[in-house]
Amino acid sequence: MDPQPLTIDATRAAIQERRTTAFALAEEFYLRIEKQDPLIGAYLTLSKERALAKAAEIDALAAKGEQLPPLGGVPVAIKDVIVTRGVRTTAGSKILGNYIPPYDCTAVARMESAGAVVLGKLNCDEFAMGSSNENSAWRPVRNPRDLSRVPGGSSGGSAAAVAANMAVATLGSDTGGSIRQPASFCGVVGLMPTYGRVSRYGLIAFASSLDRIGPLAKTVTDAALVLRTIAGRDPMDSTSADVPVPDYVAELEKPVQGLKLGVPKEYFGEGLDGEVRKAVEAAIQKLAKSGCEIVPISLPHTKYAIPTYYIVATAEASSNLARFDGVRYGFRAADARSLSEMYRRSRDQGFGAEVKRRIMLGTYALSAGYYDAYYLKAQKVRTLLAQDFALAFEKVDAIVTPTSPTPAFKLGEKVDDPLAMYLADIFTVTADLAGIPGISVPCGETKEKLPIGLQILGKHFDEATILRVGHACEQS
């Protein structure tokens, strides 16, 4: 087999044309995982039986000369907050340490129906709460580009697995930047679809009005292919939208010429690393050369996004995580003398520090006497943030910004300062709060060879345009 990192189409073609088999390829990926992953820590659980059975099924199709489905035989892996039937799913938490889901997430089922071979489950911050993957209850993930640095979070395993070629593409989830920020830190493509574009059925809930499932991949084309596979109405998620799914791959061929790209001044201010600024500005210049019109814009409420996010997200989390009570599934503390003591001890021993911190903050923000001051206030500011985007999109087709103010930071650098860690999401949370789609594509490197990401934000349900701009950036 070609030792070069494979894309989805190249993988499928190699199996279709019998240059390799899906089975051999899956085994090759497992060997690579065995060799490399002890250093990186991207995988939490391998699903070999399931993967090899699927691979054999694809090989049987190829042997008969039948046309393989779009992801036929492609080795993929799934963030551990996404449930997989019969395959341990922990959400990066001790409280779900032995949880074997009895059903599949819709996005995973759609990937497999399209032929994907699910290699295993990927490390992440506990319940997707974190920006560095250091909040995993199992172990941190290291950035394949520099092992002393974090891969970003919370989908750190999903980004690292793609970057280290331990999966062709992966699924992650984004609540405040958790797909785009690690994609940027690891030098891969990460796409957060519009809220409602992809079913959340089977995504372990963190903040239900923000959570999205989306792909991480080596190329924009691969991200488009995965999105096409997983997008669309699902009766099991009443918030999944009944909006037609375009052929995102075909749409990539349309020229970017004439597109208006907004550059919000608030994303280029204080705190932006000099090398990141330079790379992002250069990428924008290239897009201008490809015929895009660059339009300076303002998103005036940007500085209120992080405080808004940390009220809304923690409030929803405190409610969602109330289900972990040690009764129906998950960890139960031993020797409790009463039901309420069992709840408290199970949650105390089962949740990690950051999860407890957020449950505390969220519970406080929703508690009697503080609801108006915090939660209601934040929901109102959220309306203002969404209006910022709505107004901007009257003038532009997409918005381009840095994905993260800095490249990947060192492990341990921010663990003792929750607020500093939260600020790592400063350019990504806005899109989560507004419900719009965003993508991060690699746009250069620092002197130390650390990847830098360009973020492209789009209108609701207009993933096609941001993919197209990302594709143009990738080609230039």
Add this chain to the structure above:
Amino acid sequence: MKISEKDVAYVADLAHLELTPEERVRFLRDLNSILDYVDRLNELDTANVQPMAQMTALGGDATTLREDILEGLRKSLPHDVALANAPDADGTFFRVPKVIER
């Protein structure tokens, strides 16, 4: 300081968390520092702003009602499957410690 030790204990109780003495000290500090930062939201006058109540109204369609299907969209899990992940079950029910405290 917005939050006192008493508030931390009260909120922990609401959230069904016990918290060690060290955690209580740490969260007292962290929550105060985060809430100080959140205070900047008060710079904005939101008297005439509607709170964002739902995400799907932005472009999706939350108004579609599905058929009222007697058995639901998916068959219920078989009894043994539903109990399979339980920390303690007797084959029919989830088992929990004594509910009534005396």
